[in-house]
Amino acid sequence: MHIAIVVGEMSGDILGADLMRALQQRYPEASFSGIGGERMLALGFESFFPQDRLAVMGFIEPLKRLPELLRIRKFLRQHYLANPPDVFIGIDSPDFNLPIEKTLKAANIPTVHYVSPSVWAWRQGRIHGIKQSVDLMLTILPFETKIYHEHEMPVQFVGHPLADDFPVEPETENARAALGASPDEHIVALLPGSRSAEVKHLAPVFFDAAVQYAKKRTTRFLMPAANEARLEQIQSLLTELKKQEEYAELSIDIRLGNSKQIMCAADGVLMASGTTSLEALLLKKPMVVAYKKDWFSAWLTRRLIKTPFISLPNLLAGEALVPEILQEECTAENLAKALEENVQDGEKKEQLLKRFYDIHHQLRQDAGLLASEAIDKMLAARE
Numbered sequence: 001m002h003i004a005i006v007v008g009e010m011s012g013d014i015l016g017a018d019l020m021r022a023l024q025q026r027y028p029e030a031s032f033s034g035i036g037g038e039r040m041l042a043l044g045f046e047s048f049f050p051q052d053r054l055a056v057m058g059f060i061e062p063l064k065r066l067p068e069l070l071r072i073r074k075f076l077r078q079h080y081l082a083n084p085p086d087v088f089i090g091i092d093s094p095d096f097n098l099p100i101e102k103t104l105k106a107a108n109i110p111t112v113h114y115v116s117p118s119v120w121a122w123r124q125g126r127i128h129g130i131k132q133s134v135d136l137m138l139t140i141l142p143f144e145t146k147i148y149h150e151h152e153m154p155v156q157f158v159g160h161p162l163a164d165d166f167p168v169e170p171e172t173e174n175a176r177a178a179l180g181a182s183p184d185e186h187i188v189a190l191l192p193g194s195r196s197a198e199v200k201h202l203a204p205v206f207f208d209a210a211v212q213y214a215k216k217r218t219t220r221f222l223m224p225a226a227n228e229a230r231l232e233q234i235q236s237l238l239t240e241l242k243k244q245e246e247y248a249e250l251s252i253d254i255r256l257g258n259s260k261q262i263m264c265a266a267d268g269v270l271m272a273s274g275t276t277s278l279e280a281l282l283l284k285k286p287m288v289v290a291y292k293k294d295w296f297s298a299w300l301t302r303r304l305i306k307t308p309f310i311s312l313p314n315l316l317a318g319e320a321l322v323p324e325i326l327q328e329e330c331t332a333e334n335l336a337k338a339l340e341e342n343v344q345d346g347e348k349k350e351q352l353l354k355r356f357y358d359i360h361h362q363l364r365q366d367a368g369l370l371a372s373e374a375i376d377k378m379l380a381a382r383e
Contacts, residue, residue, distance in 0.1 A: 001030040004085035005040070008054035008093030013037025013090050015114060015367075018161055020045065022372035034076070043295060048075065052094060061135065069096065077103050082370045084109050087379060094130075102133035110382060112375055114138040116148075129150050131305075136378045138218065138371050142362060143315065156374040159365025166282040168360055175264035179222070187220045187287075188339065189262045190211065190252065193272035194226035196233060201292040202272050203237050208332035209270065211250055213339050221252040222266065224259040231256050270335060270344030273324070276313040282363075284356045286349055287313070288338040292330040316359050321352060 007016045017039035017079060023030060024043070032044065037051040049072055070175040077100055088104050090097030092115040101111040116139045117126060119126060127147060130137070137148050137155040148155035173183065190210065192202035209219050212364060225231035234254055241247040255262065260279060263269055269280045279288045289311040304378070309315050313322050323338040 001027050002083075003027075003030050003032050004034045004080055004099055005032060005036060005045070005091060006034045006041070006089075006090040006093070007036055007091040008096055009049060010037060010051075012115075014094065015161055016045075017043060018042045018368035019114065022368035023375070026372050026376055030108075034088075035072075048079070054093060062255060069214060073100060076100055076261045080104055080109065081107055085222060085376060087112060089375070092334060098130065098133045101128070105133055105135060110135050110319065110379060112136045112378070115140055116144045118360060125219055127153075136374060138374060139141045139264055140367065141312075141316065143318070154378065157365075158370035160278070160363040161367045162278060162282060162290075163360055163363035163365075164367060166279070166360070168364070169350045170264055170283045170285075172264055173294070175261045178261060179265050181265055185220055186217055186265045187222060188343070189259075189266035189269045189271075190223040191259060191263070191269060191271035191276055192222055192223070192234070193274065194230065195267075196229070198272050199230055199237070201235050201298065202290055202330075203234055204241065205290075205292065205332050205335065206332060207247065207250060207252070207375070209335035209339070210249050210252065211247060212332055212336035214250075216336075216340060222262045223252050223254045225254060226259070228256065235276050241279065257322075261308075268339060270339060272285040273310050275312065278316075281313045281316075281356050282360055283352050284286050284360075286322070286342045286352060288311075288335060288342060290330050290335060291324070291326045295304070300309065313356075314358070316363075317355060321355055 004203050007013050009366050019260065020040055020043045021034060033046040033160060035049050035054060036045040036047045041047060041255055043286040053072065068155055073096060081103070083163050084107070087110045088101060089112045094117040097113065098153055105111045111134050113134045116137055117130065124167060131153050133150055135154065137153060139145055139155060139157050139162045142157050145155045145157050160169060178242050190206045192199045207331065213219060223234065225234050231254065238254070242250065245382060259276065264283050266285060269285050271277060271280065271287055271289060273289050277287060277289055291310060309320065309324060311322060314320055314324065323342060325334050325338060337360055
């Protein structure tokens with residue numbers, strides 16, 4: 001058996017390696033090729049191109065790299081039409097993978113897409129093109145299956161790999177010890193995002209909220225920087241603010257990386273909206289989710305997004321578990337108040353943590369194993 005897999009991001013390499021291990025247990029003689037990362041290569045994967053050649057972000061970078069991306073996609077189409085695999089699995093990267101899947105499905109080659117595009121949130125018309133391209137959709141979030149059932153498309157929820165990786169009981173004491181924090185120290189983690197624009201819009205208001213929050217309770221603030229560029233950007237913003245008298249006493253411990261450890265050590269998290277909110281949930285941390293962009297991006301997002309919530313904890317719960325403070329409402333006063341109301345101990349916090357545990361168990365399904373079972377079942381039905 002030959003299995004083709006194409007991943008475009010580092011997160012896809014994690015998913016791909018997890019799936020490969022399960023498929024190797026099921027098909028010991030199987031060979032694997034396509035595009036994969038270091039984890040997949042370590043398992044014997046043959047990658048025709050370095051995985052990072054597909055790792056592009058935003059609007060400008062893909063345009064700059066378009067000729068190369070088109071050449072890679074053309075090669076994969078031609079190669080697999082000439083050498084049909086038993087199944088082609090595209091992991092995430094829908095703009096790159098779905099056109100390949102459409103070509104191969106038309107040639108009667110079984111196709112699987114692992115990680116649903118966000119058709120439940122925006123551009124819902126894409127579902128028709130997905131149906132033409134994919135024989136089986138594997139979703140990592142339970143509510144994603146609904147739209148596929150509505151369009152009579154084979155789909156399987158397999159759970160989220162992060163839920164498999166994170167222990168159900170967070171190792172808070174170990175994280176605090178590693179950061180040199182005492183057990184009774186009150187810690188708030190500040191995560192203004194990993195992109196320059198996010199930090200530009202959110203870091204100053206997070207600093208201001210920290211000043212106000214610290215007036216009510218002695219607090220140690222920890223802020224991880226996603227990379228060297230963000231570290232420099234955050235430090236520059238804080239240096240400028242500290243020239244103002246009201247910020248002179250503001251103390252924030254800025255560290256490169258270690259966002260997971262910092263969140264694990266914290267009593268609460270103030271964070272930009274994004275996938276990191278799922279990590280905070282799995283770490284059982286009360287959080288306040290903020291979103292603030294330039295007016296045009298915010299206007300466009302409001303027109304496109306079709307869901308009542310933007311944060312994964314609320315989307316997974318189907319209700320407002322955690323505060324979402326957006327755009328004009330994203331002020332220091334509102335953020336500090338939300339932290340005060342949601343990070344304190346009490347019945348409200350206990351109920352929140354119980355829901356976090358429930359969601360963790362719901363997502364903890366052994367994603368690689370379930371995905372391999374669904375693929376095996378699909379292939380058996382075609383014989």
